[in-house]
Amino acid sequence: MARENLWMRPERPARGPQPNYSRAALTEAAVRVADAEGLEAISMRRLATEIGAGTMSLYRYVSGKDDVIELMVDAVVAQYLPEGTVLSGDWKADLGALARRARLTMLRHPWLAPLAASRQGASPNRLRLLEASLRMVDGLGLGVDEMLTLIGGVFAYVNGFVQSELAEAEALRRTGLDLREWTALQKPYLMSIIASGDHPMVTKMATEGGRAYGDVEERFEYGLERLLDGIEARLPER
Amino acid sequence: MARENLWMRPERPARGPQPNYSRAALTEAAVRVADAEGLEAISMRRLATEIGAGTMSLYRYVSGKDDVIELMVDAVVAQYLPEGTVLSGDWKADLGALARRARLTMLRHPWLAPLAASRQGASPNRLRLLEASLRMVDGLGLGVDEMLTLIGGVFAYVNGFVQSELAEAEALRRTGLDLREWTALQKPYLMSIIASGDHPMVTKMATEGGRAYGDVEERFEYGLERLLDGIEARLPER
DNA sequence: CATAATTGAGTACGCTGTACCCGGTTTCGT
DNA sequence: ACGAAACCGGGTACAGCGTACTCAATTATG
Structure with missing residues (x-):
């Protein structure tokens, strides 16, 4: 069980035959x-x-399947921050752009969101990301700990949002149903809730809520911008 | 594969012998x-x-293991909103309190956070929760869709934050290592990163960052309050 | 050139979820 | 009253999983 650190093991050792794979x-x-x-x-x-x-x-x-997962996450997380990205110096714009790219990456790789949310061991691209994030919020008069809190808050929001955004698609994959069958299964239950009369607000939502309630993009932006606004308002004055 | 809706199937049907379990x-x-x-x-x-x-x-x-998971989540999510909770009428206070109780529940049941984040099918206690959340933000001049966006944003943050909060403990459980062994494994890698000189901000963090950087509680509150602040600032004036 | 280190891969073990049965029990329709 | 229908408990079996162990083949080093 004495597992060694994945990222410390050199790809190619000295003695044996050369590997066929990589x-x-x-x-x-x-x-x-x-x-x-x-x-x-x-x-x-x-x-x-x-x-x-x-x-x-x-x-x-x-050294095991878990290492494979670690490799996958590290490989894909690199897309949050394409090579050659330059910082504008506007922390809100930079961090916002990073958040949006993070979201798009997770939508491209739907398996990523839960993994990214609950793993944060050190890895090459995660460290690159952390370095860039810290640079974005450097010079705002914050200590390192405060910068980490700020960044952590934004990523918490992004990870949480994307996971819930993907939840329905996930449920379809899990059950193997298509959207039509899925809603056909949920509907009678929701109907019974409405009929019970115990949940007036939910009823209101189900009856007058816009279909697929608003653009998902728009909802993501709303939360992200409100969070960044709230952070900005409490930054130390300079 | 024609799975029926878990919550529609009555606990006790008509004909057969009475069940031994439940x-x-x-x-x-x-x-x-x-x-x-x-x-x-x-x-x-x-x-x-x-x-x-x-x-x-x-x-x-x-009907399968997935239903068990669904039952577990629904059962535990009830703790977000203890029976008899009364609303103060102050939406920030009410929603904040809900968020804090959600976090504490997830800390008590560490397996919950990833599940809560990525499942949102209808279930009795989730609907009770949704009903209460909607009531909290009712009367602010928002449409139902906007209320959902607001609530969704807050829960996204909470889910994301708690998952990252639990990430280290999760890693320990996954690997079966204790904290001492774990850090002993991570340290040499971080050292090599520092030695490379490519990550000055990360180096700063590792060297002058407060141990366990600040109270976790404090970091949670920071993000939550900034998010609520940002939302409040853009509420329709009344 | 012997030796130590490393790679490739087959075999095997103890798990997992669950489809498919069958025998017993309870209630309903007649 | 009694057969039929519906349901419960659970054994068996199957396909798939992660990985410990083993051993022959290969390569750089002494």
Whole structure:
């Protein structure tokens, strides 16, 4: 159980035969499969056949499935901050843009949101991201701890929002139903709630709420901007 | 695969012999096991032995493991809003209190946060919660859709924050390491990052950042209050 | 050139969720 | 009163999972 740190192990040691595969290939395959079929389609056997290796060979590159997940997250999180991104110096604009790219990345890789939300061990691209985020809010008169609190708050919102945004799609994938069947299943229950009369506000929502209530984009922006506004209002004056 | 809606199926049908067990007992056992040993300790076999039933008997009460999860979430989410909670009429105070109770509940049941964040199908207690939340922000001059956007934003923040708050503890459970071993594993990597000189802000953080950087409570409050402030500032004037 | 280190991969173990049965029990329709 | 229908408890079985262990083949080092 004495697992070594994934990011410390050199890709290529000295003595033995040269490897046929690579972490990069493994990561690429994992991301591809998860994108197409969801995170639960990822298995060591599946990944092995995907790259043409024997199952147990993967363990030469990675100390277990958890490392594969770690590699996937680190690989994809890089997209939050494309190479060559320059900072405008306007912290709200910079952090907002980062948040929006984070969201779009998670929408492209729907398996990412829950993982990103609940893992925060150090990894190359996560550290790159942290470095850039800290630079965005540097010079506002905040201490390092306060900067971390600020950034943490924004990412908390983004992660939480995207997860709930993806919740319905997730439910469809989990159950294997399509949207029509799904709503057909939920409707009678909601109807019974309405009929009971115990939930007037929910009833109002179900009857007069706009279909797919407002643009999702718009809702994301609303929360993000309110949060940034609220932060700005309490920044130390300079 | 034609799964019926969990919440529509009556607990007790008409014809057959009376059941030995119950959804309530199953739910109680599931929550207890997950609290003590984590969500991955939950298996149909384990739950069955826990309540003294045969494995397949559980399927008389529940259409699959996913229903068990649904029952667990619904049961625990009830604690967000204790029976008899009265609203003050101050939406910020009410919604803030709800957010704080939600966080405390998720800390008591660490398996809840990821589930709550990514499931939002209708269920009795979730609907009760939604009803109460809507009542909190009713009368502010917002339409139903705008109320939902507001509430959704706050819960996004809470869910995201608690997940990241629990991330370290989660990592320990996943790996089976204790905190000492874990940091001993992370440290050399962080050291190598610092030594590389490519991440000055991260270095600053690692060297002068307060240990466990500030009270977690304080960080939660900071983000929550900034978000509520920002929302308040843009409410329609009345 | 022997040796130590490393890779590739097969086999096997103990888990998992659940489809499919069957025998017993209770209630309903007649 | 009695067959039928509906339901409960649960055993068996299957496909799939992560990974510990093992061993032959390969390579750089002494």
